[in-house]
Amino acid sequence: MKGVQFLVAFVVLALASSFASASDPSPLQDFCVAIDDYKSGVFVNGKFCKDPKHATADDFFYSGLNIPQNTSNPVGSTVTPVNVAQIPGLNTLGVSLVRIDYAPYGQNAPHTHPRASEILFVQEGTLYVGFVTSNPDNKLFTKVLNKGDVFVFPIGLIHFQFNIGKTNAVAFAALSSQNPGVITIANAVFGSDPPINPDVLAKAFQLDQNVVKSLQAKFWWDNN
Secondary structure, three states, X not given: OHHHHHHHHXXXXXHHHHHHOOOOOOOOOOOOXXXXXXXXXXXXXXXXXXXXXXXXXXXXXXXXXOOOOOOOOOOOEEXXXXXXXXXXXXXXXXXXXXXXXXXXXXXXXXXXXXXXOEEEEEEEOOEEEEEEOOOOOXXXXXXXXXXXXXXXXXXXXXXXXXXXXXXXXXXXXXEOOOOOOOEEHHHHHHOOOOOOOHHHHHHHHOOOHHHHHHHHHOOXXXXX
């Protein structure tokens, strides 16, 4: 009996450990400013760190997120990221931010963030948003969001936003990683380099191979 209890406890601890390592590691110090020159830094988790004695306020600062972006593109949206690439002081802190501008009927196409959950706040406009759960259920959760509304997209799940209004829309989203990553489904599947074998996609999507080749020949816009 004790052996069984020990095994159960071991499995629980192993699972807890795997869950804990699924997102950004916890900071090992008050902060760790990113630096590209490793010779003058100390490596911990994330990027190389600047000597804390040389850190400045600018390492934790970004300006310009109030500026509307051009949405004249095939998907009608533009994402402005503020992650560790823009604010070096975010290194190891496990958080980042984006601004998303939408043209009327523009969308942030179905995509996923492999390293982060996301919480979205609508500043202006009306958005139809949603996410799909993993196999085998593939359940769709959707909501129409208006100004001031908030919606959460769980880590790793495919999600989207669509501006159903006749005016521009603006949203801000916080993500639980300094570098959440983004995989836009259509771009990854039909716009990969080199292309995925059309036979694979034709069978997976139950499409004629000529349709697959036509989709692969398109230019897949990256709004990030």
